[in-house]
Amino acid sequence: MPVNDATGTVPVAPPPVEVARAGRRLLRWLEFPVALAVVVGLWQAVSAIVGNNTMVPSPLRVARAWVDLAQGDLREDILASLLHLGLGYVLGVGLGLALAVASVRFAVVESIVDPLVELLRPISAIAWIPLAILMFGVSGKVPVFLIFYAALFPIFVNTVAGMKQVDPQLVRAARMLGASPRMILTHVVMPFALPFVLAGARLSLGVAWMAMVAAELTGADAGLGWRLFWYQEFFAMDKVMAVILTIGVLGYVFDTLLRKLQARITRWSPDSAVDETR
Amino acid sequence: MKIEARNLSKTYVSARNGEQVEALRDVSFTVEPHEFVSIVGPSGCGKSTLLALVAGFIPPSSGQVLEDGVAIAGPDPRRGVMFQDYALFPWRTVLGNVEFGPLARGASRADMRSVAQRYIELVGLSGFEHRYPHELSGGMRQRCALARLLANEPDVWLMDEPLAAVDLQTRNILQDELLRLWGDEQDRAKRRGVLFVTHGIEEAVYLSDRVLVLGRRPGRIKEVVAIDLPRPRKGLRNSAAAGRSIDYIWSLIHDEAARAIVEETA
Amino acid sequence: MSAQRAWVPLGFFTVGLIAWQAAVVYSGQRGLYPYPTGVIDAAMRTVADGSLLAATASSLQRVLVGFAIGALCGVPLGVLMGFVRPVGRALGPIVDSLRSIAPIAWIPMALLWLGIRGNAALFIVTYAAFFPFVVNAGQAARLVDRNLVNAARALGASRALILRSVVLPGALPAILTGARISMAFAWGSIIAAELAMGIKVTAGGSGAVGLGQLMVSTLYVRRDVNGLVLYMIVIGIISLLIDLAMRRLQRTLTPWRQA
Numbered sequence: 001m002p003v004n005d006a007t008g009t010v011p012v013a014p015p016p017v018e019v020a021r022a023g024r025r026l027l028r029w030l031e032f033p034v035a036l037a038v039v040v041g042l043w044q045a046v047s048a049i050v051g052n053n054t055m056v057p058s059p060l061r062v063a064r065a066w067v068d069l070a071q072g073d074l075r076e077d078i079l080a081s082l083l084h085l086g087l088g089y090v091l092g093v094g095l096g097l098a099l100a101v102a103s104v105r106f107a108v109v110e111s112i113v114d115p116l117v118e119l120l121r122p123i124s125a126i127a128w129i130p131l132a133i134l135m136f137g138v139s140g141k142v143p144v145f146l147i148f149y150a151a152l153f154p155i156f157v158n159t160v161a162g163m164k165q166v167d168p169q170l171v172r173a174a175r176m177l178g179a180s181p182r183m184i185l186t187h188v189v190m191p192f193a194l195p196f197v198l199a200g201a202r203l204s205l206g207v208a209w210m211a212m213v214a215a216e217l218t219g220a221d222a223g224l225g226w227r228l229f230w231y232q233e234f235f236a237m238d239k240v241m242a243v244i245l246t247i248g249v250l251g252y253v254f255d256t257l258l259r260k261l262q263a264r265i266t267r268w269s270p271d272s273a274v275d276e277t278r
Numbered sequence: 279m280k281i282e283a284r285n286l287s288k289t290y291v292s293a294r295n296g297e298q299v300e301a302l303r304d305v306s307f308t309v310e311p312h313e314f315v316s317i318v319g320p321s322g323c324g325k326s327t328l329l330a331l332v333a334g335f336i337p338p339s340s341g342q343v344l345e346d347g348v349a350i351a352g353p354d355p356r357r358g359v360m361f362q363d364y365a366l367f368p369w370r371t372v373l374g375n376v377e378f379g380p381l382a383r384g385a386s387r388a389d390m391r392s393v394a395q396r397y398i399e400l401v402g403l404s405g406f407e408h409r410y411p412h413e414l415s416g417g418m419r420q421r422c423a424l425a426r427l428l429a430n431e432p433d434v435w436l437m438d439e440p441l442a443a444v445d446l447q448t449r450n451i452l453q454d455e456l457l458r459l460w461g462d463e464q465d466r467a468k469r470r471g472v473l474f475v476t477h478g479i480e481e482a483v484y485l486s487d488r489v490l491v492l493g494r495r496p497g498r499i500k501e502v503v504a505i506d507l508p509r510p511r512k513g514l515r516n517s518a519a520a521g522r523s524i525d526y527i528w529s530l531i532h533d534e535a536a537r538a539i540v541e542e543t544a
Numbered sequence: 545m546s547a548q549r550a551w552v553p554l555g556f557f558t559v560g561l562i563a564w565q566a567a568v569v570y571s572g573q574r575g576l577y578p579y580p581t582g583v584i585d586a587a588m589r590t591v592a593d594g595s596l597l598a599a600t601a602s603s604l605q606r607v608l609v610g611f612a613i614g615a616l617c618g619v620p621l622g623v624l625m626g627f628v629r630p631v632g633r634a635l636g637p638i639v640d641s642l643r644s645i646a647p648i649a650w651i652p653m654a655l656l657w658l659g660i661r662g663n664a665a666l667f668i669v670t671y672a673a674f675f676p677f678v679v680n681a682g683q684a685a686r687l688v689d690r691n692l693v694n695a696a697r698a699l700g701a702s703r704a705l706i707l708r709s710v711v712l713p714g715a716l717p718a719i720l721t722g723a724r725i726s727m728a729f730a731w732g733s734i735i736a737a738e739l740a741m742g743i744k745v746t747a748g749g750s751g752a753v754g755l756g757q758l759m760v761s762t763l764y765v766r767r768d769v770n771g772l773v774l775y776m777i778v779i780g781i782i783s784l785l786i787d788l789a790m791r792r793l794q795r796t797l798t799p800w801r802q803a
Contacts (some may be wrong), residue, residue, distance in 0.1 A: 028633065035634035055656060108552065115553045122783035126736040127776045130763040134772070172335050173365035177430060178355040179382040187378075191369040206644075213646035214736045218743050225649065229744055232652035240652045244645055251644030252637075268369045268410045 057238035065238035066245070073227065074246065080222035081212060084140060088147025089208050093201060096152045100159035105185075117156060125150035125211040133219045142219035143212055150211035154203035162196025163189055198262040205258055209251050224250075279346055279356065279433035279471060281309040281332060286341035288327055300496040301327045304341070307490055307499060309434065312469045314460065316482035317490045318527065320535040321542045324497025325475045326362075329438045332473060333359045345434075355379060358432030362439040364423040366411040372398060372422050373407040379430035397425040400459065416444040417452060424459070434471045435460075442477065453485060454512060463510040479531070483507075483523045484515050491530050494538060500530055582770035583777070590771065595758065600778065603738065603754035607730045610669030614726060617670075618677025619719060625678065626685025639678060647672040647729075648736045655741070665737040665754070672733035673726045680722025684715035717798045724790040731786055735759075735779060755779060 040059050047058040103110040125146045132142045166189050174188045216225025231239040286305040301324040309315045317325050330336050334353040343350045366375050376394040401421040441449045461469035482489045493500040568579035590596035625632040647668045654664035696706045738756020762771040
């Protein structure tokens with residue numbers, strides 16, 4: 001092997017262990033694309049066997065339909081859905097947080113809000129759809145209301161749980177160090193409850209997303225959910241599949257974003273709060 | 279500052295079945311301004327309850343805790359506490375934790391920082407200011423908790439089994455560090471009063487000027503044992519004099535400790 | 545809550561109910577707004593003519609079948625994904641993406657594939673019940689306490705015994721939690737599916753009438769607001785009962801669980 005004149009060293013091949021490790025890492029990265037390819041392959045096979053592009057549209061047709069949509073209606077559908085979601089979610093989480101903090105701070109508030117929540121929680125957002133349609137007519141207000149309602153409960157329950165589970169030793173430590181009750185609330189209870197709040201926010205997003213689709217499907221005149229049935233009326237199943245996939249991917253993206261935010265903010269915790277559905 | 283406990287009693291009512299549990303009965307003692315006092319006793323003798331009373335976290339059922347003759351009214355930075363699990367704020371770095379005391383008392387940003395840095399250096403944690411508690415070992419967390427306590431410059435140190443959560447080797451090293459920081463090698467006048475709760479008789483004898491030996495059910499003072507060892511204590515851990523005190527105290531506790539194994543629940 | 549504190553919400557709600565009743569009755573808008581005695585009337589009526597019970601039974605039946613199928617498919621897949629890490633990593637994102645598609649988004653496809661006789665609703669419910677099982681069974685399989693397994697091996701247990709006496713009991717709590725969540729999702733989805741079908745499928749009926757379809761016909765045909773509120777309350781009560789039953793089941797099957 002030639003000697004490197006500048007450094008006087010001989011280039012050496014990396015030791016076998018390192019190569020194996022690098023190879024394993026590459027294989028890991030390939031796992032998902034391969035699985036995806038297999039699923040798409042199966043899909044293609046099924047659609048070829050069924051032969052009817054309306055019953056089971058082939059992946060290719062769906063892809064083409066998606067491109068069609070992307071250049072056309074998809075943008076305003078996504079915008080409409082995001083508008084519904086944004087408004088409803090912010091209102092729901094905002095009210096949920098406020099009620100939670102008030103509940104923990106003032107026993108009177110708790111004695112009224114708690115039973116109310118327990119009473120309403122079993123009645124899912126879906127059950128409100130007909131009443132909402134009656135109240136607001138078929139319009140954008142229905143999804144916003146549904147999303148608001150759905151998002152309310154997880155954030156409330158989780159925030160209260162977080163605030164109440166503050167380690168009493170930490171509160172004692174703060175008192176011993178001379179902190180005022182106000183400072184204990186802002187500097188001990190709230191930071192402690194933050195992971196719980198974020199877990200609640202993620203759960204709220206999940207149910208809000210479902211409520212959005214359900215509400216738009218049945219009681220709205222815009223948005224991705226509404227668009228599903230729009231295309232179904234024309235039996236354009238490839239477009240329907242395209243919309244379904246868009247809903248899935250968007251939902252996944254939002255959840256991942258929130259999950260990363262959650263991980264970032266609770267950097268200090270060796271094990272962040274656990275999501276009940278995981 | 280002199281701490282005086284006068285006829286302290288504490289009875290708990292069990293939330294589950296309304297039973298009354300007498301944790302402490304008629305406990306009286308003092309901690310003089312510069313002395314190191316330990317509390318030892320079998321499981322269930324009320325050691326931690328006693329410390330919590332002196333710290334001011336819970337009110338006594340009867341009796342008083344006096345600091346320099348004045349009854350206390352709750353926790354106070356002048357009576358600094360070190361907890362068994364350190365109770366470090368997990369979302370704050372080492373620096374953030376040590377700064378908390380000055381912050382709570384309204385110090386300026388610059389003051390907070392400089393005071394915190396000084397004590398972090400004193401306990402030997404320089405270079406770790408920006409680590410979070412979960413990144414630190416047990417011994418380092420103890421140092422951080424100590425620095426946090428010292429940053430408020432308390433007149434009395436109240437310590438609840440602070441070395442219980444570390445292994446024995448680390449524990450011996452930390453004991454020497456604790457003594458050094460306390461002023462074991464310096465003039466008596468430079469030392470603060472310490473009330474130190476521990477399970478370890480050897481530890482109590484090695485560190486203290488006096489040892490309060492508690493009995494259980496109900497918790498009460500069995501005897502106050504004066505420790506006749508010179509200061510500085512370094513090297514005297516296994517001395518004959520220490521051994522005699524240890525044996526004596528153990529003889530006071532032995533039977534009750536054996537009973538506690540069977541009777542105490544988690 | 546102490547007896548004293550219970551009076552505040554109790555009083556609050558009683559006053560609230562009375563005020564609600566009075567407000568609607570005296571405003572003369574009985575046709576437009578729901579009111580407490582109207583809801584009670586609707587309850588007595590629908591119980592008497594059997595429509596409420598029949599619809600509830602239909603919905604529940606679909607839920608139970610969907611739940612069973614979801615469990616049978618979801619648990620094995622979840623366990624596989626949990627034990628065999630590469631499979632878990634590969635299928636993970638796909639499962640997660642499918643999971644975030646609300647079950648009722650599949651209604652158009654389901655209607656096409658399975659017709660309108662109610663099997664479409666069953667598909668939706670199964671889809672909804674499937675994922676919590678996958679997720680929870682997967683987590684259970686992944687988190688089997690190695691210490692317990694090693695302790696069993698040191699005591700000389702065979703693989704079969706370990707699987708039966710260590711892995712399965714260890715995984716059971718998580719699987720049962722998955723069952724509870726799955727049941728809750730399933731109940732929510734069936735209502736949604738029946739609602740959607742009721743609204744969108746007007747011709748030819750949609751098979752057996754469940755609670756969702758009942759709500760739709762009450763909304764658009766009878767215009768009975770009190771009935772709507774009644775059905776909402778019924779849906780809520782059943783949710784509660786389902787949750788209570790599942791928790792009871794969980795406690796019975798895993799008595800060693802402290803939580």
